Amino acid sequence: MPLRVELKPFERIIIGESVIINSGTRASFLIDGDTPILREKDTVSEETADTPAKRLYHCVQTMYLKNDVSRYQARYLGSLKELQETCTGAGEIIAAVNRHMSEGALYKALKEIRKLMKREDERSAA
Secondary structure (H helix, E strand, O other): OOEEEEEOOOOEEEEOOEEEEOOOOOEEEEEOOOOOEEEHHHOOOOOOOOOHHHHHHHHHHHHHHHOOOHHHHHHHHHHHHHHHHHOOOOHHHHHHHHHHHHHOOHHHHHHHHHHHHHHHHHHHHO
16 A cells, blocks of 8 residues: 655655655655655654664664664664663563564664653653
């Protein structure tokens, strides 16, 4: 089933290793296939990956977009260990991330990691 995407003016979307930038008007289109897709607002750059959850997210995001889990496996395990040591009370979410990763459901793992990033933001705001 195709994915329907609506982009605001000048919004970006990453499809595989390509970035599509919308023009000055709203646009909508359908994407059919198995290529990894992320909106720019759902990405974390290497420069902004400044917390354990963001570093893990960036690692899984790279695995997802480049479709290369094995190449980044050591970095993933290191980021996961760092997160486990610093983010107490998140064992259930971390277990879900690991489960999704072992099943090859990287996008679902990213969604779980976003919950951890939100938790970190709430802690730093308090």
